[in-house]
Amino acid sequence: MTRPNLQIALDHSDLPNALKDVKEVGDIVDILEVGTILCLQAGEEAIRCIRALYPDKKVVADTKCADAGGTVAANCRTAGADWMTVICCATVPTMSAAAKEIEEVQVELYGDWTYEQAQKWLDAGISQAIYHQSRDALLAGETWGEKDLVKVKRLIEMGFRVSVTGGLTVETLQLFEGLDVYTFITGRGITGAEKPKQAAQEFQAEIERIWG
């Protein structure tokens, strides 16, 4: 079983605060995500800054792209992103168009989707999926459970490299023990901690303990 990556989601509403937080933990995590909120607020400048600061890390633009996949992907690549996200209700032509322009595309799973659709994404060359507890659903009281783990397992068995995200803490990582998770994504689980650097180190230590 491969050791999962740790990805920091920079979901700030302004670039300066995102830079301040990433400076603390950027060298500790494996993947740096320019979150949707930050993309929409700071534009491509955010991707360019993160790329400039961390030339050797994977950078993901969490565009949750729904249309014009080719243009959005080319723009993200030009700004320095390695990967980008598309939303699961985008059409397969949108996903394919994106996949042609950037190294890798990740499908973000929100709302209703089917394994039949997922197979079509795989067939179109999309090899990564992000299983998500919606932030608003979490705020509404939902949490991780067996129903989620079953879906994550099935996606992995289908052949996706699967990232999981949404309200993750160091304590919740053990829920995924035995699963070949590709990446754990957390935002405020690290940036909202009293000591973000220590929080990132604790996440990595727990990943190492379970999967190392």
Place this chain on the structure above:
Amino acid sequence: MTRPNLQIALDHSDLPNALKDVKEVGDIVDILEVGTILCLQAGEEAIRCIRALYPDKKVVADTKCADAGGTVAANCRTAGADWMTVICCATVPTMSAAAKEIEEVQVELYGDWTYEQAQKWLDAGISQAIYHQSRDALLAGETWGEKDLVKVKRLIEMGFRVSVTGGLTVETLQLFEGLDVYTFITGRGITGAEKPKQAAQEFQAEIERIWG
């Protein structure tokens, strides 16, 4: 039957070119849309510029928001947008959170969705829907047809104010005759014309001819 609005979608990859185009047609159209590509490239600055140039027009941020609805909506409102879009596969809590923070939210219909879901959006206070021919689907050869018109009609009958978009031309407007379309959205149908100002005027004249 109310006269439909004309909305210009600014789907540029850079702000200067978007400003150049909007200057030609901003006074002629009814609604100004900061398109998804432009939002992702130029960030909130794009919304701020369009708002500053056209203080009396409706401004829509086409964020296609899938999560963190409250934060994205508050950010869009702060930058000067009247309305914003959410993607149809967002959860109802995401849509509700957005609707609390901004004047109006529009659901963008992509991929698979059901009338049962649409009723839930209405129940959650979302009163606008955008019926879409995906740009990538259009590039793949799909076009407007009876199957689209049936869906648009049913959404209107359910109580949505419905915008239609995707590859619209002055000639295709008559396909919608007899339907109470709320807004026609076009991007390159105007900005890609040889004379954008004249194209916008022709769209408005055709709308006036059919619905005026």
